[in-house]
Amino acid sequence: MRLNIINACSDLGVNIYGSNLGPEVLKKHIINNDKINDIIDVKYENVTKSNDKNDLAKNLGELNKFNEKLYKAVQLTKKEGIFPITVGGDHSIAISSALASIEHENSLGIIWIDTHPDFNTFETTTTGNIHGMPLATITGNNKTKLTKFHNGNFYKNENTVIIGARDIDPLEKENLEKANIKIFSTNDVKTKNIEKIIDEAVSIALLNTNGLHISFDIDVIDPVIAPGISVGFKNGISKKNVEEILSALLKYKDKIKSFDIVEFNPKNDIESKTELITKDILIRIIDEFSDKIK
Secondary structure, three states: EEEEEEEEEEOOOOOOHHHHHHHHHHOOOOOOOOOOOOEEEEEEEOOOOOOOOOOOOOOOOHHHHHHHHHHHHHHHHHHOOEEEEEEEEOOOHHHHHHHHHHHHHHOOOOEEOOOOOOOOOOOOOOOOOOOHHHHHHHHOHHHHHHOOOOOOOOOHHHHEEEEOOOOHHHHHHHHHHOOOOOEEEEHHHOOHHHHHHHHHHHHHHHHOOEEEEEEEEEHHHHOOOOOOOOOOOOOOHHHHHHHHHHHHHHHHHHHHHEEEEEEHHHHHOOOOHHHHOOOOOOOOHHHHHHHHHO
């Protein structure tokens, strides 16, 4: 088996520009990495993004066209027996990566590592930024307008775990409570045993499923350490916390079927701080899964 990097070059899910450039910036660090089978770029063309505050479904048509292309790229990678690492781009790209993976595997749990639960719907969003909706979408709670290209299963609420949340909208919180989604907060990560958190998260996500999809949002890290993101929130986790999370997760790498790394925005970076952190995460994942799939 082999490993593909799928560069999801989109910032259509957010009214801030720049996260579409993240995969291209990171590519220079991996372009000659012989552990990678292929690097596939998925891009959009000739889009003028909406910045209308009253537009509560920003760039919906354009985002769906992009996500359908991305879905097919991840789907083909899975069908060829190749492990996909999808590099974003804003977090709306996970609609495609996660659903393409579960379409192939039939049943998966998901671990969502993020400051934001991304559990808004078109009914509860206050911004219209679709990068605040992907987890609600792939769990079938917001699916109709964003998943017409997908005919397979959705992730179940009971197999969904969020780690690192600290910025939750009031109506989004109601959505999460209604869906009974398990959440470990940023404070949990900082104050509790991370290995135990991951063990519990994995046991929830794996219950009666065939494996895991992992979606890692760089903005879970404190923006002082990693300023190159689109929407930050104070008091995030540390680099040491990130290393501990990855180490604990990678104990279960045989169960992980696909992986996202999203929301690096080079336009907002300072002295390449976020680029270097994201590069280190990406290379670690490549190294770990290339060992798995040789």
